[in-house]
Amino acid sequence: MNWSKLQNVDRRVLYVILLVATSLGLFLPSRIPNDPEPAAKDLYALLMQLPEDKPVIIQSDWTNSTRGETMGHLEALCRILMSRRIKFVIYATADAQAGQVALNVIRQINEERKKAGLVTYREGVDYIYLGVFPNAEGAGQNMRNDIRKAWGTRQTKVDGQAGRVPVFDTAVLRNMRSVSDASLMVVITASATIDVAVQRLSDKVTMACMSTGVVAPSLLPFYQAGQLKGFAGGLRGAYDMEYMMAHGINYSPTPGQEPKVTAEKFGEIPPVPEGKSFERAARYFGTLHIALTLLILAVVMGNVGMFVAKKKAKGGNN
Amino acid sequence: MIELLAQAPPPPSFWNRPPYSPELYVMVIGTIILGLALFFGLTYAPTRLKRPIVMTFTFLSGLFYVLLWLVPTPLKPKEPGELPLNPVDAAGIWFSDALPRVADVAQILSAFLLGLGIFSLLTIHIRKINRKQTDWGFSIVLLVSMVLMLGFGYADWIMKEFRDPLGLLQDSSNWTFVNQMSDLLFDGILQQMDAAMFSLIAFYILSAAYRAFRVRSVESTVLMASALILMLSLMGGVAYAWGQGIDALVIGTGNEFLNNLKITEVANWLRTNMQAPAIRAIEFGVGLGALAMGIRIWLGLERGGVSA
Numbered sequence: 001m002n003w004s005k006l007q008n009v010d011r012r013v014l015y016v017i018l019l020v021a022t023s024l025g026l027f028l029p030s031r032i033p034n035d036p037e038p039a040a041k042d043l044y045a046l047l048m049q050l051p052e053d054k055p056v057i058i059q060s061d062w063t064n065s066t067r068g069e070t071m072g073h074l075e076a077l078c079r080i081l082m083s084r085r086i087k088f089v090i091y092a093t094a095d096a097q098a099g100q101v102a103l104n105v106i107r108q109i110n111e112e113r114k115k116a117g118l119v120t121y122r123e124g125v126d127y128i129y130l131g132v133f134p135n136a137e138g139a140g141q142n143m144r145n146d147i148r149k150a151w152g153t154r155q156t157k158v159d160g161q162a163g164r165v166p167v168f169d170t171a172v173l174r175n176m177r178s179v180s181d182a183s184l185m186v187v188i189t190a191s192a193t194i195d196v197a198v199q200r201l202s203d204k205v206t207m208a209c210m211s212t213g214v215v216a217p218s219l220l221p222f223y224q225a226g227q228l229k230g231f232a233g234g235l236r237g238a239y240d241m242e243y244m245m246a247h248g249i250n251y252s253p254t255p256g257q258e259p260k261v262t263a264e265k266f267g268e269i270p271p272v273p274e275g276k277s278f279e280r281a282a283r284y285f286g287t288l289h290i291a292l293t294l295l296i297l298a299v300v301m302g303n304v305g306m307f308v309a310k311k312k313a314k315g316g317n318n
Numbered sequence: 319m320i321e322l323l324a325q326a327p328p329p330p331s332f333w334n335r336p337p338y339s340p341e342l343y344v345m346v347i348g349t350i351i352l353g354l355a356l357f358f359g360l361t362y363a364p365t366r367l368k369r370p371i372v373m374t375f376t377f378l379s380g381l382f383y384v385l386l387w388l389v390p391t392p393l394k395p396k397e398p399g400e401l402p403l404n405p406v407d408a409a410g411i412w413f414s415d416a417l418p419r420v421a422d423v424a425q426i427l428s429a430f431l432l433g434l435g436i437f438s439l440l441t442i443h444i445r446k447i448n449r450k451q452t453d454w455g456f457s458i459v460l461l462v463s464m465v466l467m468l469g470f471g472y473a474d475w476i477m478k479e480f481r482d483p484l485g486l487l488q489d490s491s492n493w494t495f496v497n498q499m500s501d502l503l504f505d506g507i508l509q510q511m512d513a514a515m516f517s518l519i520a521f522y523i524l525s526a527a528y529r530a531f532r533v534r535s536v537e538s539t540v541l542m543a544s545a546l547i548l549m550l551s552l553m554g555g556v557a558y559a560w561g562q563g564i565d566a567l568v569i570g571t572g573n574e575f576l577n578n579l580k581i582t583e584v585a586n587w588l589r590t591n592m593q594a595p596a597i598r599a600i601e602f603g604v605g606l607g608a609l610a611m612g613i614r615i616w617l618g619l620e621r622g623g624v625s626a
Binding site: 032068097110133217218285302 | 525549
């Protein structure tokens with residue numbers, strides 16, 4: 001066999017292999033054993049220990065181009081908050097489509113909960129959608145200065161009532177006088193909007209992030225500095241969240257059984273008490289394994305081909 | 319008491335007139351007239367004046383945020399209507415009150431970019447259709463898609479926001495034709511095409527990694543080894559199985575040092591001690607560059623920032 005040919009495989013062959021291989025991932029089991037990342041454990045523990053009487057602020061800056069990662073993040077976050085009956089306010093910055101995409105996720109989870117006979121979240125009562133703030137820097141600075149003035153002109157529909165009311169007249173934000181009155185701010189992003197949010201708000205409110213795999217490395221300095229209390233990065237982060245939603249941390253369903261997820265710094269953090277846990281990320285996680293394996297094999301193959309070709313060339317010279 | 323105060327309207331100031339008051343209407347009308355005059359005035363400004371005008375606006379906009387940062391932020395008044403202690407306190411309160419309005423202006427200006435984009439798109443494609451330029455059929459598809467999305471999008475929004483007090487349309491089983499069409503156009507077509515376009519990157523990454531990721535030097539070997547470890551750590555199943563193997567080895571040998579060889583530990587060490595410091599260093603450089611560029615644009619030294 002001519003091994004040196006390995007370094008010159010036609011790219012169309014690679015494309016076909018990728019297409020077939022990633023499609024095979026759909027048939028892999030969706031409950032792959034896992035050891036979540038420390039930052040994801042921090043985020044899950046934080047979410048499960050939030051007080052129920054304070055709202056959470058969600059900045060959702062993603063669209064379906066990154067849904068493999070960020071849609072799983074928002075779904076996991078909503079499922080946790082809804083299962084714990086924590087109210088939230090959600091808005092988008094920069095991308096005009098991001099708001100509608102986030103609303104679609106909330107609607108789908110509500111429908112899923114309704115089918116399961118669980119309590120659904122009502123607009124203006126359990127959550128508020130603030131709309132899109134096209135200028136992320138201005139919005140962040142404004143929230144820092146005075147949240148009542150920053151969001152004071154925004155109105156919302158209240159489920160069961162005609163017309164729209166100012167957002168601070170609703171049960172969600174009635175007691176919020178500054179951004180510090182939120183128990184947590186989570187930025188779900190596929191871009192650098194997390195930098196803008198951290199720069200302006202991380203000393204005012206507890207912050208966490210859920211981002212694409214591409215953005216995740218840039219979160220490390222913020223996480224190490226304590227500006228982010230936890231984060232879930234990429235599809236792995238989304239699966240980490242779903243895995244902990246199903247198994248908790250240091251949690252044994254029956255006495256004597258080994259916990260599936262352990263972390264020394266926490267006590268027992270239970271799984272989510274109701275609703276789905278494994279969902280979107282679990283469906284895609286097998287495919288991620290296959291795609292990365294393929295990538296590693298392709299790199300190895302190219303290098304083997306190169307070494308063989310080099311060896312042959314040396315032999316020829318001798 | 320605190321909750322009552324929270325509900326109280328903010329005290330009137332230059333930036334915040336009482337709702338529905340005559341003075342508010344006068345200010346709104348005055349601002350519209352001033353805005354229109356400014357808008358048309360700028361259109362007729364001579365070319366040689368355009369650059370100084372842009373520079374002046376840029377400087378004033380930047381000056382606001384510089385002063386906001388320099389002037390000490392006053393403490394929140396303990397009682398509504400409490401007077402400032404001194405001129406610095408008064409200035410701080412004024413800037414603090416002005417910030418929401420300035421931020422609103424920034425939001426509106428940013429939103430105008432969307433309108434500008436639509437205007438530009440319409441101009442280009444209508445001209446292309448009129449002149450029957452190459453691929454003018456695609457321009458028709460684009461304009462028809464745009465009109466459909468706008469029409470169904472607005473109709474859907476009006477129905478959900480103003481004609482559905484009971485929130486029935488929150489459940490897709492209650493949707494009408496308009497809601498279904500809006501969802502089909504936005505979520506069923508546009509967003510799916512968006513996802514499909516983005517997923518094409520996978521093909522290019524695979525092809526590029528195969529062709530370019532070659533071990534030709536010590537540096538590229540280190541880079542490839544790091545990438546391999548990080549990729550393996552992203553595969554939860556592999557990391558878990560590796561971890562289980564190490565656990566068994568630790569139990570068998572009694573050597574706890576082996577725990578450090580878990581793929582998650584090695585990957586975390588790489589991230590914490592190699593990746594994060596490198597990113598931090600890059601961020602410092604980017605920050606300094608942005609600061610220098612910001613000062614140059616603010617002071618009108620950067621031609622690109624203030625070209626009219």
